[in-house]
Amino acid sequence: MMWRNIAGFSKAAAAAARTHGSRRYLSSAIPGPCIVHKRGADILHDPWFNKDTGFPLTERDRLGLRGLLPPRVISFEQQYARFIESFRSLERNTQGQPDNVVSLAKWRILNRLHDRNETLYYRVLIDNIKDFAPIIYTPTVGLVCQNYSGLYRRPRGMYFSAKDKGEMMSMIYNWPAHQVDMIVITDGSRILGLGDLGVQGIGIPIGKLDMYVAAAGINPQRVLPIMLDVGTNNQKLLQNPLYLGLRQPRLEGEEYLEIVDEFMEAAFTRWPKAVVQFEDFQAKWAFETLDRYRKKFCMFNDDVQGTAGVALAGLLGTVRAQGRPLSDFVNQKIVVVGAGSAGLGVTKTAVQAVARMAGISFAEATKNFYLIDKDGLVTTERSKLDPAVVPFAKNPAEIREGASIVEVVKTVRPHVLLGLSGVGGIFTEEVLKAMRESDSCKPAIFAMSNPTLNAECTAADAFKHAGENIVFGSGSPFENVQLENGSVGHVNQANNMYLFPGIGLGTLLSGARIVTDGMLLAAAECLASYMTDEEVQKGILYPSINNIRHITAEVGAAVLRAAVTDDIVEGHGDVGPRDLSHMSKEETVDYITRNMWFPIYSPLVHEK
Numbered sequence: 001m002m003w004r005n006i007a008g009f010s011k012a013a014a015a016a017a018r019t020h021g022s023r024r025y026l027s028s029a030i031p032g033p034c035i036v037h038k039r040g041a042d043i044l045h046d047p048w049f050n051k052d053t054g055f056p057l058t059e060r061d062r063l064g065l066r067g068l069l070p071p072r073v074i075s076f077e078q079q080y081a082r083f084i085e086s087f088r089s090l091e092r093n094t095q096g097q098p099d100n101v102v103s104l105a106k107w108r109i110l111n112r113l114h115d116r117n118e119t120l121y122y123r124v125l126i127d128n129i130k131d132f133a134p135i136i137y138t139p140t141v142g143l144v145c146q147n148y149s150g151l152y153r154r155p156r157g158m159y160f161s162a163k164d165k166g167e168m169m170s171m172i173y174n175w176p177a178h179q180v181d182m183i184v185i186t187d188g189s190r191i192l193g194l195g196d197l198g199v200q201g202i203g204i205p206i207g208k209l210d211m212y213v214a215a216a217g218i219n220p221q222r223v224l225p226i227m228l229d230v231g232t233n234n235q236k237l238l239q240n241p242l243y244l245g246l247r248q249p250r251l252e253g254e255e256y257l258e259i260v261d262e263f264m265e266a267a268f269t270r271w272p273k274a275v276v277q278f279e280d281f282q283a284k285w286a287f288e289t290l291d292r293y294r295k296k297f298c299m300f301n302d303d304v305q306g307t308a309g310v311a312l313a314g315l316l317g318t319v320r321a322q323g324r325p326l327s328d329f330v331n332q333k334i335v336v337v338g339a340g341s342a343g344l345g346v347t348k349t350a351v352q353a354v355a356r357m358a359g360i361s362f363a364e365a366t367k368n369f370y371l372i373d374k375d376g377l378v379t380t381e382r383s384k385l386d387p388a389v390v391p392f393a394k395n396p397a398e399i400r401e402g403a404s405i406v407e408v409v410k411t412v413r414p415h416v417l418l419g420l421s422g423v424g425g426i427f428t429e430e431v432l433k434a435m436r437e438s439d440s441c442k443p444a445i446f447a448m449s450n451p452t453l454n455a456e457c458t459a460a461d462a463f464k465h466a467g468e469n470i471v472f473g474s475g476s477p478f479e480n481v482q483l484e485n486g487s488v489g490h491v492n493q494a495n496n497m498y499l500f501p502g503i504g505l506g507t508l509l510s511g512a513r514i515v516t517d518g519m520l521l522a523a524a525e526c527l528a529s530y531m532t533d534e535e536v537q538k539g540i541l542y543p544s545i546n547n548i549r550h551i552t553a554e555v556g557a558a559v560l561r562a563a564v565t566d567d568i569v570e571g572h573g574d575v576g577p578r579d580l581s582h583m584s585k586e587e588t589v590d591y592i593t594r595n596m597w598f599p600i601y602s603p604l605v606h607e608k
């Protein structure tokens, strides 16, 4: 495995490395120079520029590095092989140890490389994305956030706290990069299904931006993870002497919004062309901030909008998996468990799709959708109904208010059971067995909550109890399941990682100043049509993560073209709006691909 990667290594470098930052190569194999304003040891301590033992002798002379490194120059390929070898040896040495211990050990070795040499780090990440995504992203990133105060060694990203009120406009200039393209921001209030983790939630923007670099080829010098620390309501953290965030309850109401407003103004004042992704905000603030900013700033909420697109692609895939035409989507009965930022985002988007396909009103299109929250089935009988769920509340004459998941499944016999509740194991044996009576010939079960222990069920249990003919998706990765009938039960990772990198990149390269519904729908449709009928009929709804750069280029192109249709593109760099609007679909994909950063060592040129 390792050697296959390394064998493909230099060819991939020549083919994929067309640009490094904004600098174009003279030929596809020769990297353009990279300007550095430091010299000597300062370069070795800067992960953006550091090449460790890889600095050629001439560069060591030019940059004042001679004598600061062991004499032998080690090639990038050798450094790569050395890292992979130490990773494999860590795997061997930790065999038999508890999963959490092994996962954190793997995260640490990758994180150390990240802190030391970003070029090598991103290269090993891109080439081994299937193995490494579960470490730097979901599910291990959840464990990292839970243990962040103990794991903390060096800062990464920026921290804006409630104590910084009035200072943010100047603070934002403390960030060392002149250009920032992608910002991922959280307030730590709903980290995966792990709840309020306060300042420790910074791991999520870091992991998401690592995926931006790996999947979308955003230059790592132009990404910015942001933690908005407005306090925490997590008592355990407040009592932990090692906790690194503000020791106060979360700000609420106007006080809270003033902090977010100030950050948004500061960020867009310094980088007017950046794209901001909101991530893991508790539902009330996820919806409120989306409403507040989406017409004013170039932003989107990944949990609400990215998840909705990935789920819609999965739902359309399940119709194809049944061997039915896509138009049959309007007849699918869908039970959604979880009515928070993700569950509501998914339900609303799926209902809109039904309304569009069937040519009926939104209200009529809700007929086949059943929404369940912590108090059971949501009906109009519920007292203090949250306005956001009102459109989906059922008539209690159909099924009683507060009906349990199993009751709803037994009564409705849904085609799809989709979980976004954050509660591990609530698709119990009884619930899964009830899905055997589904009206679908290929019932679908999506246990989308993260991380792994919060999934509504495991893949193995789903195939065991609901039947071997099901289609299965989960937010966190699970191994495929060997079925008793000799075939393989395919596990789909129904995770917004398939869309957010393309949404961000397509938006950035279009120069659009907002993210429209049309752009988001185009992203979902692109993902939905990515798989062949043959694959979908085998239960494979999403592509392999190994193809993530290709998927992202396609999704990015779809997003950009939708922005052209919406007439909101302003262009990017030398490419103006007219150029964008004249590009064919293939040219758009090519334009997106050429703008992806690829990690190789560029000659460093010192400038004062």
Ligand SMILES: NC(=O)c1ccc[n+]([C@@H]2O[C@H](COP(=O)([O-])OP(=O)(O)OC[C@H]3O[C@@H](n4cnc5c(N)ncnc54)[C@H](O)[C@@H]3O)[C@@H](O)[C@H]2O)c1
Binding pocket: 190, 191, 192, 193, 194, 282, 283, 302, 303, 307, 310, 337, 338, 339, 340, 341, 342, 343, 372, 373, 374, 375, 376, 419, 420, 421, 422, 423, 426, 448, 449, 450, 451, 454, 474, 475, 476, 494, 495, 496, 497
């Ligand atoms: N796979 C993905 O791409 C993806 C994307 C976004 C969110 N998620 C996951 O979805 C989960 C929920 O995220 P969110 O932002 O919507 O959270 P949220 O807190 O906004 O919503 C959770 C919802 O689940 C309901 N719920 C709680 N306990 C329940 C129970 N026992 N039975 C039924 N419903 C119950 C709550 O009432 C609420 O409506 C998290 O685990 C998150 O990691 C996954």
Ligand SMILES: O=C(O)C[C@H](O)C(=O)O
Binding pocket: 138, 191, 192, 193, 280, 302, 303, 449, 450, 475, 495, 496, 497
């Ligand atoms: O972070 C993920 O893996 C997906 C999603 O954004 C989540 O909040 O669970």
Ligand SMILES: [Mg+2]
Binding pocket: 192, 279, 280, 302, 303
């Ligand atoms: Mg999220």
